[in-house]
Amino acid sequence: MLMEKISRREFLKTSGALVVTFSIASPLAEAATKRAGPAKTVAGDQVDGFIAIDAKGNVTLYSGKVDLGTGVRTALAQIAAEELSVPLEKVEVVQGDTALTPDQGITWGSLSIQAGGMQIRQACATAREALLAQGAEKLGVSRSGVYAKDGRVMVLGSEKGISYGQLVGGKNFQMKVDAKAPLKPPSAYTIVGQPVKRFEIPDIVTGRFTYMHDFKVKGMLHARVVRPAAMKANLLSVDDSAAKKVPGYVATVRKGNFLAMVAKNEWAAIRCADGVKAQWSDWQGLPDKAKLWDYVRQTKVVSDEDFQKVGDSGAAMKTGARMLTATYDFAIHTHGSQGPSCAIADHKNGKLTVWTASQATHLLRKQLGNMLGMKADDIRCIYLGGSGCYGRNGHEDAAADAALLTRELGKPVRVQWSRADEHGWDPKGPPTLLEHRAALDAGGKVVAWESMVFIPNRPKGFEVTLVAADLAGLPKDTAFPGNIHASLAIPYAFPNIKATARWLAETPFKPSWIRTPGRMQNTYANECFMDECATAAGVDPLEYRRRNLKDPRGLELLDRLARLANWTPRKGLAKASGDIVKGRGVSYTKYELVRTYVGAVADVEVNRKTGTVRVERVYMAHDCGQIINPDGIKNQLEGGVVQTVSRTLIEDLKFDRSRVTSLDWKSYPILTFPDVPDVVLDLIDRPTERPWGVGEPGTAVVPSAISNAIYDAVGIRMRSVPFTPDKVLAALRTA
């Protein structure tokens, strides 16, 4: 087993630079705190940035993209092993360490394979070509007389060969990644495309995997941050006399509105935080939740920006025989990681080391430097696997808490957020409002389509404000939620289209990206409205989509989806009687119009009496081009569907005028086992195409498929996520 081997290999000695690093499977903090040698390059244009091969032929892959529970660690190793022609067991992956791994950007947007993996593939192809050339020379044959196999350069038609370890072990490649290095033909693949089992699962199921939360540094203190009683309240006074009596109490750290209790052990830190009496000023700056959408609509507009413009939609809108309008809204969601955020930081001799489950260690380093007035070069951020991360959640904030505290105290500090910290203080998916209108001609064809999404202002950067910097009054970056206008543009060939983002000056909660940011909201509204158009035209909704698509790959996907779900044309309303009524709905998108094709059919049951919606089954056809690991994709799609059914039916952040009030799993419930739908998948593999992303696209089509299925069942349009029983009942009453 690979993991056993890795666990034994506590120290990895790689390349001529004698980089000493640690296995993330090893709990030994002593090993972990060893500094990397200075010569390991992290340059993304250098082969040595990405790979090192030791004398035994073991390959270390340095990945800036990290495994957030998605399986990309294994998939990236598959790509590297395949392109290098080495057995998969020979590849170990080091992830997200600013001292060791290239900055491949944030692990987001379903780009780990599509972007990060392709950089790695090219670096490995460059290395393989160099090894082949060197090997041929050593073996005394021409370059065309050798081939690569199992970590060796072999002479064609003979048993003669030389291992990679003999060729490069103990040395650097010292060459640039060659964008033209030839890639292995997919027909020769033996590792890519296989459902390889994930490396870390044996350790996870036996309690031996070291999560961020499990990691320990010798001599570390434990801290809990005491959060303001209202989001922007000022700290007026602190009485820590009771906390000081807790055995193990070490310090009360107060900096502006940042208040933390530090102790020798974790339970003492919790008791100190419970025992401290803090007085906060009153603050009631949040909008009235009952009027949230009025608030969004009335927020100051910075600008309007069109992201799709075909023909003249304004003029064409007047020519239609029939006009449709609809308004959609999508609630504020929390990430709700199962393990509240956690980090350890150690400030020593002017250098800061941070262990973090951040999806963006390189960016975090920059932000911490900005906050603390340190040079980024004096900060090292090291990734350790955390609890599921579906976007920028609290990990970076916990890291900033710990960094601030270790600098104050001069000792390593572990910060563990509470459940209330996580639910209350992680950045949120912003409230999203969409307005759609369309004109149809007498034959039911769309002659004009216009959409507008109301979202927080267009991003200039990606640095979501660190909570600690904000509270402590230290230099901070400004929060922006990411490219949330994406997927507002539609894949359908209408003659006149306008898709507009209305950029708003503010949003109630610090926004960030949560799985399928913006694309989920935009696709929800687009695909619900597409269904409304189909109904108005009197055409089966799947057929209506097909008629308006010109893209053969999209059409093939819809055909596969129809077969998978055994789709039969929907002829108006399902005319079932009784309290519980079944329906099915369809949805489709080409993600961001430039990548993964995906379609879903949802089967639902609506209880007319209680208003409860139950999603029985979701069929999904999915084309992300070349498949690296089919089981990894299935796992992501199944999980994405379940999580999105939860978001669509249940989830809604609760708050009063001062703060978030849904601070646990009772007040912010998520879908549980008895209500989980079946998921039936059809993966379309195109080995000769480039691979695209997976984690986000599959979820984009889920809310609309459910909404459309509810219409099919009981004839109501659910235009407000989540589809709670009270909203369903209200819609049924007015239907």
Add this chain to the structure above:
Amino acid sequence: MAKNIKLMVNGKSHDLRVDDPEMPLLYALRNDLGLQGPHFGCGLEQCGACTVHIDGKAVRSCRFPVGKAAGAKILTLEGLGTPKKLHPLQAAFIEEQAVQCGYCINGMIMQAKALLDSNKRPSEAQIKEALANNLCRCGTHLRIVRAIKRASEMMA
């Protein structure tokens, strides 16, 4: 009041000195004994990530006072099996790849063990019911159900 406590964990006896016997067992297991199976998820007995067995019963260790656990037989995920000698549930979770981030999986396996201890061949509905109070944010539920079903077949 500091107190000496003897904990029996995974068949081994441990002498512990704790400042507060009201400290949840979870912190003793994780921080004093260095175990990494049980996880802190909510501290509110709402999610199940911290589940261990005490005298054969699945218990949420995040609120169970360590003082009350003295003398009881405690079983954690580590005690169930090792990578070289897997318990059928662990083997089945690997076989079904029933993990995404895996943070909740400790609770899933320990709760499933409690189920299989009392019902050797549970139906799918019974499995879902038994795990109704165990949360998974990644949405690994379908694989977890398949893994538990597989384990029950392996143990038959």
